[in-house]
Amino acid sequence: MQGKKNYTEKLFLSFQLSDRVREDNLYRRLRETLDLSFLYKDTKELYGRTGNPSIDPVVFFKLLITGYLENITSDRKLVEHCSMRMDVLYFLGYDLDEELPWHSTISRTRQLYPASLFEKLFNKVFVLCVDSGMVSGHTQAVDSAPIKANASMESVVPKMPATPMDDHLKKVSEENGKTTKKHGGNVSPAHISAPAHELKRVEKHHQNLRESPVRLVGASHKKARLLSNKTHYNPHDPDARISVKPGKARKLNYHCSMAVDTAEGVISHIQADFADGRDSQYLTDISLKVQGRLRKNELIMTDILADAGYSNGANYHFLEQRKLTGWIPVFGKYKPEIEGFPxxxxxxxxxxxxxxxxxxxxxxxxxxxxxxxxxxxxxxxxxxxxxxxxxxxxxxxxxxxxxxYDEQYLRAYARQHSEKGKRMKNLRQSTVEPVFGSLTQFYGLRKIGVLGKAGAQKVMLMAAIAFNLKKYLKKGGKKPSIGIFEAIMDAFQGCLTICRHIRPRPVLQMAP
Incomplete structure (x- = not known):
């Protein structure tokens, strides 16, 4: 007999979300593991004493964590998604008949909270990973990638020249006048701060592009907009910078730098920088912050892995001064010896x-x-x-x-071509590069949906928090099993404790 389900909506007199969420559910385990009560004290000074109550800071950060775990970057879609998930509602502390906060409240609260608060939450999650034995600390892999900004190349306008300078700046001035009329003249202009020799280098590069005989079919450098961070900016997001990745079109991006522990792939540091800077100029700051975070958790960093983009004599010297071994290949133009000149x-x-x-x-x-x-x-x-x-x-x-820094280069070159150097290269590629792929594909870091460098820092921190939390729960949140030597010592100490509590029996004496 064919079955037919007739649905009639009922009013439940007794219903609990906890009965409907399984014990092994991700969000149930997350609710039992993550304690965010410290946020009330840290955010108290950010609110006034009068007016309507705002969103609960614990609920706000739980909403953000859910968004990055579900790969949802839109606040509006995030609220709609959470309202249809019983496990997420249980994680947030909301019942079925309660309305979630308005999506615009999430955006305003994100702007209100400083980046230091997001970093404090990142440190708390990192401590959980350390306590569970997932972080070794001694070897850190560093890498970076451009993350698309919430700004378009079509809205880029020229900077105003500080002083008239050669033909290049005259062209920029003429183009600036046309663009200002196009955009209505309401944009506050930025001034060129690059020195003259850098502007001449940009103009020479653009001239080579115009005169280049090798062009794609249908392309024309004469008609294309030749843009540079030295002469142009985006008024919608002035912190975004023009950058290009090999094989891809130029876009407005932010620079994401990240350090990953090689033991279990836990993110130990992440930061947002301007996209027009080189990788090598950020290594010093990254190393100091990672060392400080590991030292607070009683861990010592001894080795740092990075690609040739971080190759720099000053970086090699800095790492040696900090007693760190840098497994960083030297860049291709460096020659350890000059042929014919010993x-x-x-x-x-x-x-x-x-x-x-x-x-x-x-x-x-x-x-x-x-x-x-x-x-x-x-x-x-x-x-x-x-x-x-x-x-x-x-x-x-x-x-x-x-x-x-020629001596530092020679030592780095020798490490690069050693057997251990080849193993370290494979270790770096198998550690930090998959983490970047996961963040961009599954943790909402494909694009920065907010404006400004501070906002980009918050987004990157939340993506790293969600990644570390999921990895922590996947490992069970348990301490690893102890080794054989530690087990023998624990058993020996236990035996000594038992022996101390055993009373000696009286000795029977034989009658003469």
């Missing part, structure tokens, strides 16, 4: 193929601020040399410039 470390000089010395002459600084050591031969030696047309065709004598 170096004598004791005399601190080079020798040319004609066995003429190139002694150290002094230091110099290039346009980027890097300090170089200069070596050059005597003009009289090069003047009579038959190899001068090939060796020094445009100068009076042969000159060699080396970085002041």
């Amino acid at each position: 170096y004598n470390k004791e005399k601190d000089e080079y020798s040319c193929p004609m066995d003429r010395p190139l002694p150290f002459k002094g230091f110099s600084t290039n346009r980027n601020g890097s300090v170089l050591k200069n070596y050059w031969a005597a003009p009289k030696d090069c003047k009579a040399c038959p190899m001068k047309p090939q060796c020094a065709p445009k100068t009076k004598s042969k000159k060699i410039a080396r970085t002041i």
Whole structure:
């Protein structure tokens, strides 16, 4: 006989969400594990003493955690999604007949709370992972990736020139006037702060693009907008920067830097930076913050893994000063030896193929601020040399410039080509890169839905919190089993304790 289900809505007189949520449910376990009561004290000073009560800070952060666990970045969709999930309602502390907070309240509260509060929650979750034995601390893998900002390249406008400067700035001024009329003239202009040599470098690059004979079908550099962070910005989100990833189009992005512990893949640090900076300039700050967080949890960092983007002489020197071993490959242009010019470390000089010395002459600084050591031969030696047309065709004598961190580069180069260096490279690739993929695909970090660098920092912290929480619950939140030696010592201590509480029996004496 065919069955037919007739539905009639009933009024339940007795109903509890806890009876409908399974014991192994993610949000039930999260409710029993995560204690957010400290938020009441930390957010008390942010509210006044009069007016209508705002959203509960615990409920606010639980809503955000749910959004990143469910990969929902829209506040409106998040509220709609939570209202249809009994397990999420139980996690939030709401009943079936209670209305969730309005979606705009979530957005306003996110702007109200400082980034330090989000970081405090991240530290609390990180402590849970440390206490469960998921963090070793000694080896950290560092990497970065651009995250798309909530701004469009179509809204980019030129910066106002601070002072008229060459043809490039005249072109920018003309374009700025047209763009200001296009946007209604209500945009507060930003001024160019880049030095003259950087602007000339940008103009030269754009000129090469215009004159390049190699172009895609249908593309024209003359008609394309040649944009640079030195001369353009987005008034909707001034903190967003133009950046490009190999093989992809240029976009307005934020720079996400992250450190991951190699034991279980727990995120130990994450931060938002401007997308126009190099990876190498953020390594110092990342290392100090990771070391500080691990030290508070009585852990010591000894090794740091990163790709060639973090290769920098100052970084190698900094890591050695902090007694850290940096497994960072040197960049491709570095040459450990100059062919035909052997170096004598004791005399601190080079020798040319004609066995003429190139002694150290002094230091110099290039346009980027890097300090170089200069070596050059005597003009009289090069003047009579038959190899001068090939060796020094445009100068009076042969000159060699080396970085002041050449010894640090050589040590990093040796580590890179060692067997352990190859293993460390594989360890970095299998640790931090999958975490970035998970954050962008499953934890709401594909795009920054808020404005400003501070807002991007909050988004990245919440994505990392959700990732660490799920990894913590997946491991069961239990301490790992102790080793054999520790088990023997515990058993021995237990036996000693038992023996201390056993009373000795009286000795019976035989009658004579």
